Amino acid sequence: MDQPFDLLLTGGRIINHDGEHAADLGIRNGRIAAIGDLSRASGQRQDCTGLHLLPGVIDTQVHFREPGLDHKEDLESGSRAAVMGGVTAVFEMPNTNPLTTSAEALADKVARGHHRMHCDFAFWVGGTHENATQVAELERLPGAAGIKVFVGSSTGSLLVEDDAGVTEILKRTRRRAAFHAEDEPMLRERKDLRVPGDPSSHPVWRSPEAALKATQRLVGIARETGARIHILHISTAEEMVYLADHKDVASVEVTPHHLTLDGSEAYARLGTLVQMNPPVRDAGHRDGIWHGLTQGVADILGSDHAPHLLEEKAKPYPDSPSGMTGVQTLVPIMLDHVANGRLSLARFVDLTSAGPKRLFGISRKGRLSVGYDADVTVVDLKHRETIRNEWIASKCGWTPYDGVTVTGWPVGTLVRGKRVMWQGELVGPSSGEAVVFDEALPSR
Numbered sequence: 001m002d003q004p005f006d007l008l009l010t011g012g013r014i015i016n017h018d019g020e021h022a023a024d025l026g027i028r029n030g031r032i033a034a035i036g037d038l039s040r041a042s043g044q045r046q047d048c049t050g051l052h053l054l055p056g057v058i059d060t061q062v063h064f065r066e067p068g069l070d071h072k073e074d075l076e077s078g079s080r081a082a083v084m085g086g087v088t089a090v091f092e093m094p095n096t097n098p099l100t101t102s103a104e105a106l107a108d109k110v111a112r113g114h115h116r117m118h119c120d121f122a123f124w125v126g127g128t129h130e131n132a133t134q135v136a137e138l139e140r141l142p143g144a145a146g147i148k149v150f151v152g153s154s155t156g157s158l159l160v161e162d163d164a165g166v167t168e169i170l171k172r173t174r175r176r177a178a179f180h181a182e183d184e185p186m187l188r189e190r191k192d193l194r195v196p197g198d199p200s201s202h203p204v205w206r207s208p209e210a211a212l213k214a215t216q217r218l219v220g221i222a223r224e225t226g227a228r229i230h231i232l233h234i235s236t237a238e239e240m241v242y243l244a245d246h247k248d249v250a251s252v253e254v255t256p257h258h259l260t261l262d263g264s265e266a267y268a269r270l271g272t273l274v275q276m277n278p279p280v281r282d283a284g285h286r287d288g289i290w291h292g293l294t295q296g297v298a299d300i301l302g303s304d305h306a307p308h309l310l311e312e313k314a315k316p317y318p319d320s321p322s323g324m325t326g327v328q329t330l331v332p333i334m335l336d337h338v339a340n341g342r343l344s345l346a347r348f349v350d351l352t353s354a355g356p357k358r359l360f361g362i363s364r365k366g367r368l369s370v371g372y373d374a375d376v377t378v379v380d381l382k383h384r385e386t387i388r389n390e391w392i393a394s395k396c397g398w399t400p401y402d403g404v405t406v407t408g409w410p411v412g413t414l415v416r417g418k419r420v421m422w423q424g425e426l427v428g429p430s431s432g433e434a435v436v437f438d439e440a441l442p443s444r
Helices: 075-084 103-113 132-138 163-170 184-189 199-205 208-225 237-243 256-260 263-274 283-294 330-339 345-360
Strands: 005-010 013-016 019-022 024-028 031-036 043-047 052-055 057-062 087-092 120-126 144-150 177-180 229-231 250-254 376-386 405-415 418-422
Touching (some): 057 330, 087 376, 163 208, 256 283
Parallel strands (some): 013 052, 120 144
Antiparallel strands (some): 052 376
């Protein structure tokens, strides 16, 4: 007699290496064990009729604020928001307190996340002048997503604005290093362009030229050092055009807010709630980013989830902090673009699962295939829902998309075969574990 499955997802349509087709998914010991007609198989069944089963969505840029800033968010609350939105794994950023710049700080985060976070996780290690000689070891530690460098404004020693400092880091990396690309000297020179009380001056200060200049500098250093780089949260049309000629060394992340919001009206409507670094810009830049996405220049989607409390965001600009929630709304906002014909479902999957696996060498994740982790994002492409602040699980409890009605909604989140969220409810205990990478496999 065939061994029973732990769970069978039946009656749905799956998106995988074979395209889109009707098939059942059989799960055993946390991994996908069979795909096809499993009507005669034994095991617990979950009816997915009318639903699509996608490879688990991986959000490779989130800020969960722990340790040190836990009043805004922590690893538990941020990961709860993730799974409520259909996200099965996250890469979390190093600008915490203390900064994630050492083996000890990384190990502390991994320990904090283990079986406390609701989704699987990895942590970016901040590259600095002080730890540049150690990055080759740091990027291969358990739970490390790689090295992240800020060449534009950030926290303390995380800012590495000079080419020499970036060179020292990149000449030692072997994995793909991620960058926040805004030119810090230009930002300092332009600070007087900020208009007190007017957040619409934010993209004037943090200009398209500052973003493009930093990106061009990084590509040049990557070529000189033979390194691979990843440019985060592209915000300008010009960067997309430039990066199309440099795909051999530079990969590209785009965000839902830069693809969705139009700064020419968003600042008037949302004020500092739409304040981000790099900024949300006008529709011309938004359309340029979309063009790059449709042409294949964009490799992945990241939310850049960066929560602040409403009372903090209510401070008058420029004293207001930059950042907004995003991990929970990534799937519904982008599925709405699918519903409106701007994005294919296959491209969405490429940006949120296959893309992260390809860029960062994630082991056993990123596709629905036998032998892979049973990470599944279950969605209803026809379901219409209005996003509300009350739905947001983040500690800060707000979203810039409050009141926005979308078509396409996350129905279920499975992490390594365990149902974590189903129909808007947490249904399983937190069991998140560190993501494993091909270039940093643990010794056997």
